[in-house]
Amino acid sequence: MQFNAALTGDAAALARQHGEMLARLPATVHAFILVELEKWPMLFGPEQRYQRALLEHLSRVPTGELDQAVSGIGRIEAESGVNRLGERNPARFQDEAQALLRKRGLIVGWRGEVDGFFQKVDPVLEATLYAADAPRRLVVQLYGSGIAVQRDRLWKRFKGVGLRLPLNLEGTNATEPFLQALFGAGEPGRGGPALFAAAIESAPLDAWLIESHEALHALWKTSETSETSGRNDRGTSSASLTGLSYDRLRPYRDDLTRALNRKIQSGVESPQAFAAYARSLQIVPPAGTLLYAPDILLAFVRDVLITGNGTLLVNNTFVEWAAIQALRRAQPRVLVTRFGVRDKLKPFSSMVLFSQPRATDQIPVAQDPVGSFIDVEQLSYYVWLNAEKNPAYRKKTLYLFLAEGVDEMLAIRSDAPIAAQSGLTPARLSDVHATMAQWLGVSIPNGSGRPIGEILQ
Amino acid sequence: MADWWLPRCVFAQRTSTPRKRERRVIVVTFGGGVRYEDTLARDGWVNIPHLASDLVPQGLVYPVARHEGLTGHFNSTGALVTGSRQNVDAYGSEAPVTPTIFELFRKEHALPPEEAWVIATNKSFGLMGGSKLRSFGDPYSANVVLPKQLLISTIKAAVSTNAGPGVEDRRALAERMMLALDEGYEGFGWRVYESGRALGAELKATLAKSLIDYFNDPATPTSGDELTFFMTKEIMNRLAPSLLVVNFWDIDIAHYGAYSLYLEAIRRTDRLVHELWQHVQSLPQYRDRTTLIVVPEMGRDSDVAGNGFANHRSGDESCRRVWLVAVGAGVPKGAGTERPIRTVDVAPTVAQILGFKMAECEGKPLAELAF
Numbered sequence: 001m002q003f004n005a006a007l008t009g010d011a012a013a014l015a016r017q018h019g020e021m022l023a024r025l026p027a028t029v030h031a032f033i034l035v036e037l038e039k040w041p042m043l044f045g046p047e048q049r050y051q052r053a054l055l056e057h058l059s060r061v062p063t064g065e066l067d068q069a070v071s072g073i074g075r076i077e078a079e080s081g082v083n084r085l086g087e088r089n090p091a092r093f094q095d096e097a098q099a100l101l102r103k104r105g106l107i108v109g110w111r112g113e114v115d116g117f118f119q120k121v122d123p124v125l126e127a128t129l130y131a132a133d134a135p136r137r138l139v140v141q142l143y144g145s146g147i148a149v150q151r152d153r154l155w156k157r158f159k160g161v162g163l164r165l166p167l168n169l170e171g172t173n174a175t176e177p178f179l180q181a182l183f184g185a186g187e188p189g190r191g192g193p194a195l196f197a198a199a200i201e202s203a204p205l206d207a208w209l210i211e212s213h214e215a216l217h218a219l220w221k222t223s224e225t226s227e228t229s230g231r232n233d234r235g236t237s238s239a240s241l242t243g244l245s246y247d248r249l250r251p252y253r254d255d256l257t258r259a260l261n262r263k264i265q266s267g268v269e270s271p272q273a274f275a276a277y278a279r280s281l282q283i284v285p286p287a288g289t290l291l292y293a294p295d296i297l298l299a300f301v302r303d304v305l306i307t308g309n310g311t312l313l314v315n316n317t318f319v320e321w322a323a324i325q326a327l328r329r330a331q332p333r334v335l336v337t338r339f340g341v342r343d344k345l346k347p348f349s350s351m352v353l354f355s356q357p358r359a360t361d362q363i364p365v366a367q368d369p370v371g372s373f374i375d376v377e378q379l380s381y382y383v384w385l386n387a388e389k390n391p392a393y394r395k396k397t398l399y400l401f402l403a404e405g406v407d408e409m410l411a412i413r414s415d416a417p418i419a420a421q422s423g424l425t426p427a428r429l430s431d432v433h434a435t436m437a438q439w440l441g442v443s444i445p446n447g448s449g450r451p452i453g454e455i456l457q
Numbered sequence: 458m459a460d461w462w463l464p465r466c467v468f469a470q471r472t473s474t475p476r477k478r479e480r481r482v483i484v485v486t487f488g489g490g491v492r493y494e495d496t497l498a499r500d501g502w503v504n505i506p507h508l509a510s511d512l513v514p515q516g517l518v519y520p521v522a523r524h525e526g527l528t529g530h531f532n533s534t535g536a537l538v539t540g541s542r543q544n545v546d547a548y549g550s551e552a553p554v555t556p557t558i559f560e561l562f563r564k565e566h567a568l569p570p571e572e573a574w575v576i577a578t579n580k581s582f583g584l585m586g587g588s589k590l591r592s593f594g595d596p597y598s599a600n601v602v603l604p605k606q607l608l609i610s611t612i613k614a615a616v617s618t619n620a621g622p623g624v625e626d627r628r629a630l631a632e633r634m635m636l637a638l639d640e641g642y643e644g645f646g647w648r649v650y651e652s653g654r655a656l657g658a659e660l661k662a663t664l665a666k667s668l669i670d671y672f673n674d675p676a677t678p679t680s681g682d683e684l685t686f687f688m689t690k691e692i693m694n695r696l697a698p699s700l701l702v703v704n705f706w707d708i709d710i711a712h713y714g715a716y717s718l719y720l721e722a723i724r725r726t727d728r729l730v731h732e733l734w735q736h737v738q739s740l741p742q743y744r745d746r747t748t749l750i751v752v753p754e755m756g757r758d759s760d761v762a763g764n765g766f767a768n769h770r771s772g773d774e775s776c777r778r779v780w781l782v783a784v785g786a787g788v789p790k791g792a793g794t795e796r797p798i799r800t801v802d803v804a805p806t807v808a809q810i811l812g813f814k815m816a817e818c819e820g821k822p823l824a825e826l827a828f
Contacts, residue, residue, distance in 0.1 A: 105544045108527075108772060309767060310713030317714030317767075345710075345718060371717035378716040382765050 003034050004088045010048075011040035018055040024066060025058070026073040027083055028097050029114070034090040042299045044205065044330040046129075046392065053125045069120065072113035080104040095272045126391040136439055137333050137396050138199075139387055141380045143403035144213060144340040145175045148369035155401055155410045157381040162399070162412035163419070163454060168426035173405040175215045181429035182402065183219060183336075184444065192220045195433065196241050198442040199334050204292040207241040208332045210322045212315035212340035214245050220291060242332070243291035244301065244322055246315040252285035253312055256305055259283065278306040300325070315342050316372065320379035324386045331392040334440070337383060339376040344368040388414060398439045398455070400432065411455045418455060427452050480786060481747040482807050483701045485733065486534055487726055488579070489709030490757045490769040490776075495723060497780040504723045507731035508751070508782060516749075516784030517825060518793040524755045524800040528769045528776045530579055530709070533754040533800070538575075538585065538702060540804030540818030549581030552589040555818065558807050559599035560587050562700055565813040571696045573599035576689045578681040578706035580606055585702075599702070604688040605681055607664060664691060680722075682707040686729045690736055697742040699811060705729060711757060714767045734784065748786050748810050748826070752803060753779040786810075787827035794825055 002023075007015050015022065015037055022030050036043070036051055043051070058066060077083045080101050087093040101107040143149060155164075172181045184193040200206035209216040220243070246253075259281055268274040281302065290297065301322075305311050308321035316339045323337045344366045380401065387393040394414055401410040409432065411418060427435075430449030437444045438451040487496070495501045497520055502509045524533050526542030535543035535553040545551035559573040575586045580603050587598025682705045689703050705726045711719035730751055737743040758764040759775030769776050781798060787810065801820035808815035809828040822828070 102527075102544065111772075308714070310715070314713050314715050320714060342715065368717070371715065371721075374717035374720065375715045378766070379714065382760070385760060385765075 005034040011037040021059040031090040046331040140336045142338040145404040146341040166426040167407045207334040209243040211338035487753040489706040505727040519781040521797045540820040552584040560593040560597035563597040573700045575601045577704035578685045604684040752781040
């Protein structure tokens with residue numbers, strides 16, 4: 001089938017180069033690839049590399065083998081009539097094809113065939129894309145102060161996994177000293193704690209902070225990049241990493257919510273049309289909202305807020321969904337999440353999607369520290385699960401779980417099990433800092449901590 | 458596997474001639490999508506104390522039930538009320554394509570509309586009461602009440618006159634309630650379809666008044682399911698229909714990604730089911746002649762193989778594994794069977810209990826119940 005895809009630059013060149021192979025693919029697979037290529041400027045580096053590798057791999061597969069590999073998909077397309085659709089725009093074709101497959105009761109079978117096809121292709125691509133000697137990665141998940149941590153249930157989902165290590169907090173129970181001891185204070189001239197700057201060199205998308213409130217971002221506020229000096233008019237500061245704060249995004253969330261609400265009030269012809277409208281919104285966050293704000297990140301934030309159920313409404317859901325999307329799409333070398341306390345739900349569920357309940361709500365906002373603990377136990381587990389499903393992180397990642405004010409941590413290495421041990425000497429947060437630095441192969445000047453042997457050995 | 462649910466085995470019972478209108482059936486969807494592991498599995502009991510401690514010992518439990526169709530709310534509930542998998546618009550703009558138990562029941566026995574009701578929290582269920590088949594449809598459909606929608610229209614009407622509820626700022630009340638009621642956990646495309654069977658004007662006015670009275674009571678409802686429960690009681694009290702399908706849906710708040718709110722909704726549903734059963738016992742028209750069937754219309758994604766509790770789109774086993782509890786007339790007490798059943802078995806079971814034919818559907822009657 002011939003499609004009219006709006007491609008430019010590298011994406012257009014790739015489509016031309018592999019045009020013959022693309023034309024042999026079943027229409028739904030062909031359209032899927034073109035839709036991804038149309039998004040090329042808004043794809044993160046790993047996504048672009050995947051698409052390139054996919055096309056190159058499929059072009060190398062002998063014709064007969066490729067035809068055989070996609071024959072199941074083609075059969076269902078023929079049975080459903082998808083291959084007779086006249087739509088030439090790949091995105092609209094996708095929508096029509098999905099609708100037709102559903103109508104004919106073939107969507108489950110089609111999805112199974114597509115999954116089966118990619119289950120064979122992806123391992124081949126992974127071997128190409130993710131070298132065994134690729135740099136190590138670090139994922140740190142923090143429970144912010146205020147969450148009603150139940151020590152006997154803490155990290156319960158990870159029962160039997162990783163090493164629980166006692167901590168000596170040395171009086172750094174409160175959020176700010178805790179985070180400064182853990183990550184180090186901002187280093188003059190480097191825009192934040194040296195650990196991050198050294199780990200990612202000059203690639204801001206290689207380290208992400210995602211949080212419900214602003215405490216992590218404050219590590220940069222107190223550094224040389226001041227509140228005002230490094231900002232430009234696109235909601236960014238000159239810090240050298242990526243930061244998303246649910247609280248900081250509030251004006252942006254409000255604008256987005258208003259726009260979506262107006263659209264709903266004026267009438268929506270279909271879910272697809274509404275989704276397309278949402279994707280087309282060009283709302284820019286106020287200055288200072290983001291630490292780093294290229295177009296690709298603005299699109300990322302918008303997508304997180306409109307495609308993740310609850311991300312507009314629940315801070316920790318935003319943190320989890322944004323983290324999972326960042327792991328999947330941008331694959332940063334360092335990811336830090338910080339969950340916080342969410343607000344209680346108002347009576348009669350007056351948190352309302354795409355509207356602004358607080359403007360008319362007469363019930364004061366109340367926090368839910370107990371419910372928040374139950375939530376973040378599940379959400380931090382999902383972040384870990386999703387990271388481990390990703391070949392970029394599997395066997396290369398150190399996961400650290402800490403709760404502010406709690407003298408215990410959990411460490412999981414995905415490359416080797418860490419045996420449970422008893423009678424361990426409590427580690428200081430500066431030791432955890434040194435451990436992260438050594439894991440990442442980063443040299444930290446003036447560091448007072450000692451790497452924790454039980455984790456790194 | 459489910460020994461703890463199976464205090465004694467139960468076997469199929471001989472079918473006897475049904476006595477029409479003597480028996481009543483209430484089907485409750487423990488709805489919105491709930492995982493087995495969060496409910497009937499041992500670790501989930503803490504979330505369903507009333508079912509576990511009160512209802513199951515009085516009734517029959519099927520711990521192994523399965524929903525085999527599309528894992529959206531309308532189609533999965535459609536499968537419950539038709540006995541066949543449905544594949545229509547997920548947002549409720551199309552009616553089921555095979556006849557519903559309401560139509561078959563009313564048509565065969567020439568029953569008035571008041572005999573069959575759907576009371577639903579999910580506001581896309583306006584067309585759940587009847588199929589799109591020419592020989593069935595509206596003349597035989599169930600009355601469908603979407604209490605939240607009814608409340609919206611009631612408030613709209615109330616604030617437009619001086620005879621409305623006793624509040625100072627009617628407009629503020631209206632705006633607040635519109636917002637509160639217009640929830641849609643799944644986001645995009647969540648539209649309100651008001652094309653269900655139209656209630657008679659007098660009946661609608663009566664129910665609307667009861668809603669307003671309810672809201673003027675200090676014990677105002679805290680969720681859509683509370684409102685649905687209230688409306689169910691009103692309809693039972695006033696009309697004593699033979700067949701009710703009650704759709705609870707608060708559990709779908711799981712889409713917000715807050716596990717604690719999901720668990721809270723499960724506990725609320727558990728309590729409401731128990732209170733509904735108590736209400737059945739309090740009404741002579743229902744006591745000793747009512748069979749209550751409680752069943753989730755579908756599960757939710759598993760943590761490992763799926764997308765987690767927040768969604769029900771992976772189609773994995775956790776998304777399909779459910780359970781069924783029956784209690785009341787014709788139900789063996791304190792019994793259970795590990796025989797796997799399907800959610801499409803509910804409709805033909807209801808047909809057997811109420812004594813109407815359900816020739817063409819995918820499901821089979823649950824033979825362990827006495828008909």
